[in-house]
Amino acid sequence: MKRVLEGSHAVAEAVRLAKVQVISAYPITPQTHIVEILSEYCTKGLMNARFLRVESEHSCMAALIGAQTAGVRTFTATSGQGLALMHELLHWASGARLPIVMAEVNRALAPGWNIWVDQTDSLAQRDTGWIQMYCEDGQEVLDSTLQAFYLAESVNLPVMVVLDAFYLSHTYEPVDVPGQEAVDRFLPPYVPKFQLDTAHPCGFGPLVAPGDYMEMRYHIAMAMDDALIRFGEIEDAFAAQFNRRYGPVEAIECEDAEIIFVTTGTLTSTCRLALQDLRAKGEKAGILKIKLLRPFPYERIREELKGAKKVAVIDRNFSFGAGGIFAQEVRAALCNTPDHPPVFGFIAGIGGRDVTPEMLTEIYRQTKNSDAPQKESVWMGLHEVKYAD
Amino acid sequence: MQTDVMDREFVHSGHVGCPGCGATIAMRFVLKALGEKTMMVLPACCWSIIAGSYPQSALKIPVIHAAFETGGATATGVRAALDMLGDTETTVLTWAGDGGTFDIGFQALSGAVERNENFIYACYDNEAYMNTGIQRSSSTPYGAWTTTTTGRDWKKLRKKNIVEVLVAHRIPYAATASIAYPEDLLRKAQKAKNMKGSRFLHIYASCPTGWRIPSEMSVKIARMAVQTNIFPLYEVEDGLRYTINYKPREYLVREYFRLQGRFKHLTDQDLDQIQQMVNEDWELLLRKAGERA
Numbered sequence: 001m002k003r004v005l006e007g008s009h010a011v012a013e014a015v016r017l018a019k020v021q022v023i024s025a026y027p028i029t030p031q032t033h034i035v036e037i038l039s040e041y042c043t044k045g046l047m048n049a050r051f052l053r054v055e056s057e058h059s060c061m062a063a064l065i066g067a068q069t070a071g072v073r074t075f076t077a078t079s080g081q082g083l084a085l086m087h088e089l090l091h092w093a094s095g096a097r098l099p100i101v102m103a104e105v106n107r108a109l110a111p112g113w114n115i116w117v118d119q120t121d122s123l124a125q126r127d128t129g130w131i132q133m134y135c136e137d138g139q140e141v142l143d144s145t146l147q148a149f150y151l152a153e154s155v156n157l158p159v160m161v162v163l164d165a166f167y168l169s170h171t172y173e174p175v176d177v178p179g180q181e182a183v184d185r186f187l188p189p190y191v192p193k194f195q196l197d198t199a200h201p202c203g204f205g206p207l208v209a210p211g212d213y214m215e216m217r218y219h220i221a222m223a224m225d226d227a228l229i230r231f232g233e234i235e236d237a238f239a240a241q242f243n244r245r246y247g248p249v250e251a252i253e254c255e256d257a258e259i260i261f262v263t264t265g266t267l268t269s270t271c272r273l274a275l276q277d278l279r280a281k282g283e284k285a286g287i288l289k290i291k292l293l294r295p296f297p298y299e300r301i302r303e304e305l306k307g308a309k310k311v312a313v314i315d316r317n318f319s320f321g322a323g324g325i326f327a328q329e330v331r332a333a334l335c336n337t338p339d340h341p342p343v344f345g346f347i348a349g350i351g352g353r354d355v356t357p358e359m360l361t362e363i364y365r366q367t368k369n370s371d372a373p374q375k376e377s378v379w380m381g382l383h384e385v386k387y388a389d
Numbered sequence: 390m391q392t393d394v395m396d397r398e399f400v401h402s403g404h405v406g407c408p409g410c411g412a413t414i415a416m417r418f419v420l421k422a423l424g425e426k427t428m429m430v431l432p433a434c435c436w437s438i439i440a441g442s443y444p445q446s447a448l449k450i451p452v453i454h455a456a457f458e459t460g461g462a463t464a465t466g467v468r469a470a471l472d473m474l475g476d477t478e479t480t481v482l483t484w485a486g487d488g489g490t491f492d493i494g495f496q497a498l499s500g501a502v503e504r505n506e507n508f509i510y511a512c513y514d515n516e517a518y519m520n521t522g523i524q525r526s527s528s529t530p531y532g533a534w535t536t537t538t539t540g541r542d543w544k545k546l547r548k549k550n551i552v553e554v555l556v557a558h559r560i561p562y563a564a565t566a567s568i569a570y571p572e573d574l575l576r577k578a579q580k581a582k583n584m585k586g587s588r589f590l591h592i593y594a595s596c597p598t599g600w601r602i603p604s605e606m607s608v609k610i611a612r613m614a615v616q617t618n619i620f621p622l623y624e625v626e627d628g629l630r631y632t633i634n635y636k637p638r639e640y641l642v643r644e645y646f647r648l649q650g651r652f653k654h655l656t657d658q659d660l661d662q663i664q665q666m667v668n669e670d671w672e673l674l675l676r677k678a679g680e681r682a
Contacts, residue, residue, distance in 0.1 A: 055500030059462030066466025
């Protein structure tokens with residue numbers, strides 16, 4: 001049934017339909033709408049779940065680690081500082097091979113206090129062993145959250161469903177909310193591969209010496225590789241049920257494109273608009289939207305970009321001293337392929353600043369008019385800034 | 390007390406505790422009292438090591454090793470999951486050291502007991518970070534040497550009174566216990582098991598390695614801590630009803646201090662001051678228990 005929903009509520013609907021059993025949450029803007037509605041669903045009996053109102057994000061993730069180890073499906077949502085506080089336990093969740101699902105609403109990190117969109121919070125968790133899916137609109141948020149449980153439980157790794165603050169979390173859009181029976185046909189009930197059990201007592205997560213630790217890490221690496229294959233299978237099953245599919249990447253008019261934008265999140269929608277105008281003027285432009293950051297779809301990215309003359313990566317994030325993080329990832333994916341296109345890095349929309357179609361057209365113009373990137377990153381739309389040490 | 394309690398054993402031989410380790414004795418008695426339908430949350434502490442390394446375990450109950458500061462929170466999640474699975478019989482026990490309880494795990498513990506989570510939190514207290522090599526914690530007593538309070542910088546601050554902090558949360562049950570008084574320890578663990586909501590056990594667990602005492606003195610030192618009123622045995626129900634379980638003969642603290650290498654630098658004057666502090670705390674406890682006006 002089509003309903004007009006906020007991005008946050010699209011997450012909540014998916015969590016209800018996934019029949020999550022334990023939810024743990026701590027309030028932080030702009031993810032609060034997700035857990036507010038879930039709390040209400042638990043109170044009204046629309047969900048048969050325990051809602052834990054914990055005293056910090058750190059305890060929030062710790063509680064889910066306990067609950068998932070005891071054998072139930074779990075969920076939480078957070079943003080920015082909250083995700084940063086969870087950092088230690090993000091490693092714990094993946095190391096313990098727990099299929100926890102979390103919605104993460106991208107929020108800029110303080111200081112100065114900023115509640116608006118910026119991807120640096122989730123990208124700083126890139127190496128924690130979580131699968132990360134970046135979403136473009138409300139429908140993708142709902143669908144990805146449902147898929148996230150299936151994927152997490154298939155490979156025993158946690159999944160982060162990532163959405164932009166406000167541009168997506170607080171924006172109302174028509175969203176097709178599937179019925180429970182259809183979801184049940186897609187998503188099997190949670191069957192833990194291991195759990196705390198007094199009849200079969202085991203120690204989970206004990207001291208592990210160098211003689212075993214490395215193999216345990218390699219297991220996680222294999223599971224992450226497997227996640228890319230499983231993601232494809234899960235998308236097939238999802239498409240069969242709901243007739244929608246996203247892909248680890250989406251290539252938009254890339255077949256004959258000479259300059260390809262690489263985008264993530266809601267910025268992709270703006271870029272689709274800019275692309276229409278560019279194409280109408282006869283420009284051979286395309287977009288490669290990246291959905292999966294981990295596992296990173298190297299093969300698909302090489303395949304889609306190999307015919308381009310230039311690539312322009314737009315990052316709503318920054319790694320100080322290096323550059324835009326998706327640009328670095330794309331460069332790393334391409335570096336061993338012969339005759340790969342040059343990668344131009346652009347920084348835009350940091351801390352919630354608007355990224356307009358005009359700005360994207362300007363990025364196109366700059367990329368077209370340069371033979372090679374002059375800098376690692378070009379910051380778009382900056383006011384005049386003087387550096388004083 | 391159940392008659393078969395002393396016959397059942399949930400700690401395997403072959404654990405890697407130090408000789409005379411009070412934490413190991415404490416674990417053995419508490420698990421005897423709680424029985425096999427127990428799941429343990431074990432944040433980082435000496436017992437993370439004592440329990441043995443992968444793929445072995447010295448414990449005959451399921452254990453989830455947890456991050457240092459998460460004892461209260463991880464147990465919250467385990468309990469919630471068991472409730473959702475319809476298992477109300479199994480006891481969830483967090484087993485943490487003083488660092489994981491008084492210091493780094495304090496927020497998660499306070500949060501959990503404020504929510505009156507249905508679990509037992511047992512803190513075995515060896516009065517410093519013993520697993521990392523004897524660094525001071527907020528449980529380290531006034532006067533003690535540790536590797537971070539050396540020479541003339543011995544700790545000149547009081548030990549945090551963790552039981553009174555828990556009592557202030559008005560939890561159903563908070564009690565002190567000692568490895569030197571096993572009947573009292575067993576009774577309190579069984580009493581806690583039969584209650585609901587947040588229950589807290591503060592167990593005095595001597596550490597020969599960190600306290601600089603011979604291993605055979607472990608239990609004796611723990612007994613002297615009770616007999617000198619340094620560590621009184623008492624319990625508090627609903628944050629209100631105090632019961633003092635043992636009225637000691639009030640030996641002088643000097644005798645307890647003089648036996649331990651960690652206090653050897655203290656002068657007679659220091660010990661007099663400590664005696665006054667102990668007397669003051671004891672009077673305060675007597676008043677709370679309604680035994681002094």
